[in-house]
């Protein structure tokens with residue numbers, strides 16, 4: 001029922017030339033892939049060139065951030081209509097690096113998600129607990145708080161457009177992946193919350209796992225009932241590696 005969605009979050013990596021070379025190589029490696037949606041989120045300067053390189057492929061383009069306003073005096077920011085203009089179908093919001101390094105609140109993430117939906121761009125809304133929060137048995141409370149805040153302005157009619165990314169902060173860029181069981185436990189909690197908030201639509205919302213996803217651990221994560229995709233940082237920077245992640249079914253044991 002839920003189409004798997006594998007997304008590459010390049011963070012602050014790749015020049016325009018490197019990004020286009022990746023897009024061309026990756027498109028060839030996944031030309032026959034039909035089982036999943038594929039998304040690439042380059043840094044802003046490479047969006048236009050990658051959009052061109054992906055034209056005619058099944059690979060969608062995402063931004064890594066957005067500002068909620070349409071236009072105005074917001075130096076350094078990029079608006080939803082600008083993302084539409086450059087060809088973004090998705091945008092990541094509320095990534096833990098934005099929450100923790102740049103002080104973004106769930107209330108601000110909620111404005112971004114609503115603004116994206118109003119412009120027809122699908123938000124990938126990230127949530128996840130820190131190691132301290134997990135060790136204090138606060139994981140579910142933190143997730144509930146972030147979901148409640150970040151999705152506050154999403155209507156049930158638009159909810160199916162949203163993708164959630166569960167990214168435990170302790171697993172991001174650390175090589176320390178959540179076990180499939182730990183990830184599934186959090187995904188099941190998130191699923192329950194989505195069903196309560198959005199009714200039957202809660203079953204249709206894709207929930208990605210993120211945090212040290214690699215070609216050799218993606219299949220067992222994807223085998224979990226409430227894991228519908230992956231948001232991949234480090235292992236998405238090489239075309240062959242991200243293509244192997246997209247082709248997780250072929251590696252399944």
Ligand code: PGA
Nearest residue numbers: 172173211212232233234
């Ligand atoms: P990682 O990053 O795959 O390098 O752990 C994931 C993310 O932050 O989206």
